[in-house]
Amino acid sequence: MTNPTEIRKKLRRILPRVEKPGRYVGGELNQVVKDWNSVETHFSMVFPDIYDIGVPNLGVMILYEILNNRRDVLCERAYLPWLDMEAELRQSDIPLYSLESFHPLCDFDIIGFSIPYETIYTNVLNVLDLARIPMKSVDRTNTDPLIIAGGHSTFNPEPMSDFIDAFVIGEGEEVINDVVNVYQEWKRSGAERSSLLLKLSQIQGIYVPSMYEVTYHEDGTIDSVHPKHSTIPATVLKRMIPVLPPPPTHFIVPSIGVVHNRIAVEIMRGCTRGCRFCHAGMINRPVRERTVDEIVNSIEEALLNTGYEEISLLSLSSSDYTHISELVSAISERFAGKHLTISLPSLRIESFSVDIIEKLRGSRQGGFTLAPEAATDTMRNRINKPIQTAQLLATVREIYSRGWTTVKLYFMIGQPDETIEDVEAIIKVCKAVIGEGHKLIGKKANLHVGVGTFVPKPHTPFQWASVDDLESIYAKQKLLRDSFKGPGLRFTWTNPKETMLEAALSRGDRRIGEVIYTAWKNGAKFDAWQDQYKYNTWIEAFALCGIDPLFYISRPRGKDEVFPWDHISPGVSRKFLENEFEKSQQGVLTEDCRENCHACGILPIYNDVRRANPGELWLCPEVK
């Protein structure tokens, strides 16, 4: 067996050979190291991408703090090593280890993966392989760790169901403790692994794929998904925390630079806007806010614990936070003049947003980012993000005239029923924006336009829609590329071949598991890294498994089709989504749900919870 001492000894010799060795040694401020033998349960939280990206992940930080607050549990971190380090580990026969104690991951009881997006799936397989843990759930025995996973992409768990023993659906803050408790009871009992999986599948918010049977129609669509035991729910309802717990304040402070070096505070969870393409907006309901006091105090505490120079206030739509003015005033009063950078992303397109940012930061470094998503009223109505071009122009005038030189705009192409006129309108709007910049500040004005390609996500009104085809996307991107030329203009876009993979993986069923495995076996990893993505490897993998990716990507779904994710519930009803899809096709808007409840399904499900938690921290109406 490989033990921590041996691992450390071998590492001494390989670390000088790799890029940024600081990624692989832990020892950071605020890491928690407990005596291995003095705790009952050993948990490893894994972010399956490199350290630089994984360390700032807020979800990992939240669960790390919760688990380490338990006396009977230790939680240690692991990330996927970069290619050079992976090669060294394999060459020197070192299994993937945790950064706190250098224990090999296979020594842990539970391994929890954070899976926020689909193009990280092959990395999960690579972690398991480097950790020498049987890749498939079915091959694991009592001596192997329990492998669980959570995060936004697990709202369609099926593509990864071969590899993950149990999925956490929804918010992890409470259920992670339930999982540990059930695990401990099982381990003390000495029973078979199958009894652990059965017990886990009875926890609300836990989905154990091996406990469900999927049957298919002849045309390949799903006939039904049903549990194998009567004690297991037919539909797995997500976990939801009625009142957001205090935010984490003991952030790990890496000793090397990573992508975000900052304190991150979630000011609210969820969004009332109801943009029809937005996965996060549908799965994070109901909308819950933190109080101004709680936010400001947690920043104060986190500053003392970390010494960070940057604070980021996170939410899906910051302008919609009920007490935004009060919050911004409180923050600028408490933290002004201390050489801190405070960022507040996701602002609405209105001049008030410029006021807010101006108040938060003395200097105007960086650009000012807005996301209109679409440029014609027709498309804006379809996606339910109504923004007037005049208002956008008024906002950018404020931005350029108040000292910023760069505006960043995000648009999307490939939404259902998009025409070439809709794409041309993006060009027109952007030219008008940079025109305003030139008028106000001349050649100093910059405009960065990022255009993403739409992927219809599970649990959104667009789940019935198909992805635009490859040729059409290429044509639209060429049109944009050819037009975005001129002083101050910069244009970035996503590789359509990456969009295709994202679509197949996010819309896939459990048959996709074999494709993921085959792609990984043939060298696919770091698929979210543009320079690492191997399109041909994926195409070959689909062919080898006899699966047509277009079945998942390009096929519009019938009203009655059973989706691979239908037995997973984010609380929003299928009926509501269907109604929203119809309204989209008719070009009818649905107003912000703070104005009027549209019965998305949350309140009937969480009726008692809302009644027990009255008041303004939830943005849903009160329940009598």
Place this chain on the structure above:
Amino acid sequence: MQRIRIAYNKGVELQYTGNLDMHKVWERTFRRAKLPLAYSQGFHPQPKLQQAAPLPLGFTSKAEILDVWLDTEESIEDISKKIVNTAQPGIVVRSVQAMPVLSEALPNLVNAAVYTIICDEALPRDEIDSRIEDFLSKTNIERERRGKKYDLRPLVRSLSLESEHPMILRMTLSCLPSATGRPEEVLEELEIDPFTVDIERTELALS
């Protein structure tokens, strides 16, 4: 404003933290300690921190020195206490002393550095002795660093065997802005693989 000089050790936890990142480590230490750093003037104000001599990545040290300018009137005892209490894992503060604000810049004072090298594998005593003797008897050792030719020999002020088992070498190398000796280069001349040793800076000579 006052200027302080911190002498500290850099341990294995920070072995792979480079000099720019060490600046951040210290900035954050002062922010945690609620000791306001003095900032430079201008459009992008920078905190005023000055390290004596950059420590190569992978080395540990018992001889790091840092000058810091603080916007506080607190006593040096209080400042010292705060720094010791909030220092990051991997840093051991040896001393904190007050400095005249306008005295010579720290990097200009550095003259030489002493390194202690612990080798994985020991050579026979007479073998290492003769290699050291050989090295020291030369009047010049021409090498190339980043395409530039230079003479390593005058940069080595002393070189000796400190222990036989484990084999530990000790060398004093010139550490001037224009002429800095690197322990790995000396090791290569001694035909010892630099990837099989642990290097620690044990002394920094100031003039």
